[in-house]
Amino acid sequence: MTCNSKRTDWLNLAREVLDIEIQGLAAVKEQLGESFVEALTALAECEGRVVITGVGKSGLVGRKIAATLSSTGTPSFFLHPVEGAHGDMGMIRKEDVVIAMSNSGGTDEVNTIIPVLRSLGATVIAMTSNTASAMAQLSDIAIKVSVPREACALGLAPTSSTTAQLAVGDALAVCLMEWKSFGKDDFKKYHPGGSLGQRLAICVDQLMHTEDLPTVREHISLTAALKILNGGGLGLVAIVDAANLLKGVFSDGDVRRLVCDDLLDGNQTISEVMTASPRRAVTGDSSAHVLDVMERNEITVLPVVSEDGTLAGMVHMHDLLGKGELRFSNGHNGEAG
Numbered sequence: 001m002t003c004n005s006k007r008t009d010w011l012n013l014a015r016e017v018l019d020i021e022i023q024g025l026a027a028v029k030e031q032l033g034e035s036f037v038e039a040l041t042a043l044a045e046c047e048g049r050v051v052i053t054g055v056g057k058s059g060l061v062g063r064k065i066a067a068t069l070s071s072t073g074t075p076s077f078f079l080h081p082v083e084g085a086h087g088d089m090g091m092i093r094k095e096d097v098v099i100a101m102s103n104s105g106g107t108d109e110v111n112t113i114i115p116v117l118r119s120l121g122a123t124v125i126a127m128t129s130n131t132a133s134a135m136a137q138l139s140d141i142a143i144k145v146s147v148p149r150e151a152c153a154l155g156l157a158p159t160s161s162t163t164a165q166l167a168v169g170d171a172l173a174v175c176l177m178e179w180k181s182f183g184k185d186d187f188k189k190y191h192p193g194g195s196l197g198q199r200l201a202i203c204v205d206q207l208m209h210t211e212d213l214p215t216v217r218e219h220i221s222l223t224a225a226l227k228i229l230n231g232g233g234l235g236l237v238a239i240v241d242a243a244n245l246l247k248g249v250f251s252d253g254d255v256r257r258l259v260c261d262d263l264l265d266g267n268q269t270i271s272e273v274m275t276a277s278p279r280r281a282v283t284g285d286s287s288a289h290v291l292d293v294m295e296r297n298e299i300t301v302l303p304v305v306s307e308d309g310t311l312a313g314m315v316h317m318h319d320l321l322g323k324g325e326l327r328f329s330n331g332h333n334g335e336a337g
Contacts, residue, residue, distance in 0.1 A: 105133025
């Protein structure tokens with residue numbers, strides 16, 4: 001596709017967009033006040049469901065907020081205001097709390113149904129940049145979410161404003177989790193079959209590979225170690241001593257770096273090129289903790305050691321994420337998916 005712009009500093013433009021959105025979030029942070037606490041209290045004390053409504057980009061953000069609330073212990077669903085005006089209001093109960101979203105606060109489709117929502121007994125919280133707008137005036141509570149400007153050069157496409165709406169929705173969800181003391185056990189109840197629920201529920205001992213582990217001794221040559229690495233199917237070989245204590249690791253990535261630096265010498269011992277005292281998991285660690293370590297350090301495979309430092313197994317990120325075949329028992333074998 002032909003580029004009609006004379007601009008070439010695309011990274012600078014991207015960074016400008018992020019700076020503008022960061023500035024918007026900073027502005028919204030300062031705006032938060034008592035109305036946020038009032039809204040939070042209404043949501044926490046809600047005996048029905050939390051209903052999110054909005055159109056356009058605000059509606060899309062609203063769907064995400066509803067999903068986040070539902071997955072963190074606050075029953076919630078999204079109601080399209082047009083569908084609401086044509087029969088879906090039958091889903092509303094007087095115990096419900098509604099969050100109406102509109103940047104301008106002048107969205108007719110939303111403002112038309114607010115009086116009906118309130119007549120049904122529902123509490124309505126407005127999330128808008130204009131607390132003097134019709135939406136704010138029609139609602140019980142109004143949270144101001146106003147950004148200095150959109151990141152769009154034309155100032156037209158919702159960018160900073162929708163980012164701010166999403167962030168305030170997250171703030172409400174996290175505060176509600178704390179209010180309700182919503183913990184990991186609760187989270188698992190709402191994610192029984194998903195990868196998030198599995199990673200929180202399963203101990204790394206149940207997911208790690210324990211048989212035919214690719215291991216070598218420190219004195220072995222790099223060439224010999226590469227054969228073990230290639231046949232191991234995990235992208236990692238562990239270096240252990242006679243007592244099976246973990247001394248180091250050598251990975252596919254290490255091979256690439258040696259090749260790129262023209263330093264690959266098959267006659268070297270593996271101890272000369274291994275990563276000594278590598279990061280590791282310990283038997284008994286939760287899979288959530290192990291995955292966090294791997295993501296934070298950009299590691300695909302992690303050795304697992306017993307409390308005395310002896311190698312007990314290896315775990316691949318795909319095992320934790322549920323990709324490929326998982327065997328939920330100790331001692332499963334095979335390549336990571």
